Every structure is written in C-alpha cells, then in structure tokens.
Amino acid sequence: MSPSRVLGGRYRLGEVIGRGGTSVVHSAHDLRAGRRVAVKVLRQELAADPQLASRFRREGQLLAGLRHPAIVTFLDAGWDAVDGSSPDRVCVPFLVMDHVPGRSLRELLKQGDSTLERSISYQLGVLSALEFSHRAGVVHRDIKPGNVIITPDHTVTVVDFGIARDGSDPAATLTHAQAFLGTPAYLSPEQARGATAGARSDLYSAGCLLYELLAGRPPFVGDDPVSVAYQHVHEEPATLSTHRPDLAPALDAVLAKALAKSPDDRFQDARAFARALRSAAHGLTPHPGGAQARAVVHDVPLTFGRGIDTGTAALAC
Known part of the structure; x- marks a missing residue:
C-alpha cells in the first residue's frame, strides 16, 4: 500500500515506521482531526486469509477496551478496498492509534x-x-x-x-x-x-x-x-x-x-x-x-469499553 494513499477518506499515509510478519505500520495524517497518528495495515496479500483478518480485527476490539498511560491508545478502525472496480476486490483492514514518539x-x-x-x-x-x-x-x-x-x-x-x-x-x-x-x-x-x-x-x-x-x-x-x-x-x-x-x-x-x-x-x-x-x-x-x-501507575481507575470512532469504523467494504 503506497504512501500518500488516503484510507477511509481520512488518513493520509506517510512513511513506514514499523513492519511485522502480517502488517505494516505507517505514520499518517488524520485529515479530519489535523494530527499525526499511526496506522497499522494488514498486508494486502494476507487480507483474504479469514484467520489473520479475524486476528487483526480482534486487536482493535481489545485495544478499544483499554485506556492506560503505558498502553498505546486505540482511535479508530476501518477497511480499505483495493482494486475497488474489480469483482475480486480485496478489503484490507486497518487500525488507527496514537502516534507515540520515541x-x-x-x-x-x-x-x-x-x-x-x-x-x-x-x-x-x-x-x-x-x-x-x-x-x-x-x-x-x-x-x-x-x-x-x-x-x-x-x-x-x-x-x-x-x-x-x-x-x-x-x-x-x-x-x-x-x-x-x-x-x-x-x-x-x-x-x-x-x-x-x-x-x-x-x-x-x-x-x-x-x-x-x-x-x-x-x-x-x-x-x-x-x-x-x-x-x-x-x-x-x-x-x-x-x-x-x-x-x-x-x-x-x-x-x-x-x-x-x-x-x-x-x-x-x-x-x-x-x-x-x-x-x-x-x-x-x-x-x-x-x-x-512516570509511566508506572498502579492505581489508575479501570476504564473499559472505550468506544471506537464511528467515523471510519462503520465503513463497509
């Protein structure tokens, strides 16, 4: 997935800041909020694997339920259609998180x-x-x-x-x-x-x-x-x-x-x-x-069930 691509009509991809066996993490610009974020995208060649796609979606669901100063903050989730004009188009899921400097x-x-x-x-x-x-x-x-x-x-x-x-x-x-x-x-x-x-x-x-x-x-x-x-x-x-x-x-x-x-x-x-x-x-x-x-916080009140930004999460692919 090339840099400068806009996912979900909102997240303009920038440089790659991380790679894994199943996904790539980009620095991105949130065009709606006007801030820098990190976007994790499942590799296109793996998006058709239902097991991997399910695991990827579950990561967003789990992160959405966690808010703690030492855990990356989940912001949004969505899908991006690749070759959308084709009947064999691939829906590639992505997750959006706070960009953590360092x-x-x-x-x-x-x-x-x-x-x-x-x-x-x-x-x-x-x-x-x-x-x-x-x-x-x-x-x-x-x-x-x-x-x-x-x-x-x-x-x-x-x-x-x-x-x-x-x-x-x-x-x-x-x-x-x-x-x-x-x-x-x-x-x-x-x-x-x-x-x-x-x-x-x-x-x-x-x-x-x-x-x-x-x-x-x-x-x-x-x-x-x-x-x-x-x-x-x-x-x-x-x-x-x-x-x-x-x-x-x-x-x-x-x-x-x-x-x-x-x-x-x-x-x-x-x-x-x-x-x-x-x-x-x-x-x-x-x-x-x-x-x-300073990241060590043992008595932070638990906050679960944090909602997903429906601006993109509701996107159907």
Whole structure:
C-alpha cells in the first residue's frame, strides 16, 4: 500500500515506521482531526486469509477496551478496498492509534547505553501496563523489546496487541501454520509447548525482558527458533551475576521466580512482580521507582469499553 494513499477518506499515509510478519505500520495524517497518528495495515496479500483478518480485527476490539498511560491508545478502525472496480476486490483492514514518539526498547538495547535506574524504570512501566491489561482480561502474548516504545522523556508505551487474546475466552487461541504465536527469545514454556498462554505467560516474557535489560542479552539464545524454544522448556538460564557480578543476588532471585518453568511457581500477577523488583532494586539505584518511572501507575481507575470512532469504523467494504 503506497504512501500518500488516503484510507477511509481520512488518513493520509506517510512513511513506514514499523513492519511485522502480517502488517505494516505507517505514520499518517488524520485529515479530519489535523494530527499525526499511526496506522497499522494488514498486508494486502494476507487480507483474504479469514484467520489473520479475524486476528487483526480482534486487536482493535481489545485495544478499544483499554485506556492506560503505558498502553498505546486505540482511535479508530476501518477497511480499505483495493482494486475497488474489480469483482475480486480485496478489503484490507486497518487500525488507527496514537502516534507515540520515541524509539523501541530494542533500539535502545542495541545502543547499550541505558542506565540501571532507567532499565528498572522501563520494566516497571511494562509491568504497570500488564497489570492493567490483565485486570481487564487481556493477555498480550508477545511482550518483547520491539513492542515497548520509550518516549524522549523516558516514559513507556506497550504496543502491538496483534496476537493478544481475551482471557475470558478460552477458544481464542489462534495458531498460524508453521509460526509461533510469540517471539522465540521471549516465549513462555507453555507457549513453546503449544498450550494456551495466560497472564503468567506474559509475566514470563516480561522476565525475559528484564533479564535482557540487566544482562544485555535474552536468557536463551540459539541458532534457530526451535532450539531457543527447547531451552525455555528444559533448561535454566545463567544467573544474572554471570553477566553482571556488580548486581545484587536479590535481582537473581526475582528473575528466578519470573522465569520459573511452571506458571504456578512464578509471580501470580504483575503487581507482585513489580513489588519484588522494587524491593530487590532498593539501594542499587537512587530512585528505582522515582521520576524516571512516570509511566508506572498502579492505581489508575479501570476504564473499559472505550468506544471506537464511528467515523471510519462503520465503513463497509
């Protein structure tokens, strides 16, 4: 889908700011509201796949029910007809979200210049988002550095709920041929086995994220996705002190619980994970939960059922 195209008569596409296996994210201009937004478009060649189209639509439905400072804000949804004059036209769905300025945590990790205080702050921001989404019954299922945006003032936004599921719907466990639902380096053991992912699966992935923030690499690496998945199921990661002897053993204890093979042995919710991390970090940094962690909000009133902007959502294709 070419830049400068206008979707739904409203969103003029600009540069590509992100790519995934099934979708492309564009910076766009909302012609009606006069502001910059992000538009996620399902790849045209995949739009005819009913499973992928359903998964894509579900992402919008789930995001529409979440409002939290550390979760990307959903604005609108619609369809765009490609080759509309043809009887075989393809209806390509798209989602519209706030444009979040900044860089992904993956980019920052590659630079390797994050301080310990900021690393802990970023992790607390992710856990804040997960606490909220889990209380709303939404499991993300793909927590990884590439899905965490850090703004210029160091606040955290979790994005890409593309393979999320409603935790109250046990049937919502989509799979796709020859593909992991999740990213191998951050995959929970139960996901690697093909079992249903729950909230504690997200916490395992968040544990992998914390490990990489502190050690500079994920807990398991390998030559291919299968070997990495095997390690998640059968092997224990090296202790954090192997990579960072300067860090306190208390952080190893937090990681050991977060990365437990059985969900029953992990932190049972994101709040408990955050509480343990703060306790372990006490004394390591001046203010592990201070000004740098402005995205960390544990007592925000829950706001669900946020309506979709019907200006485009009602668009029939």
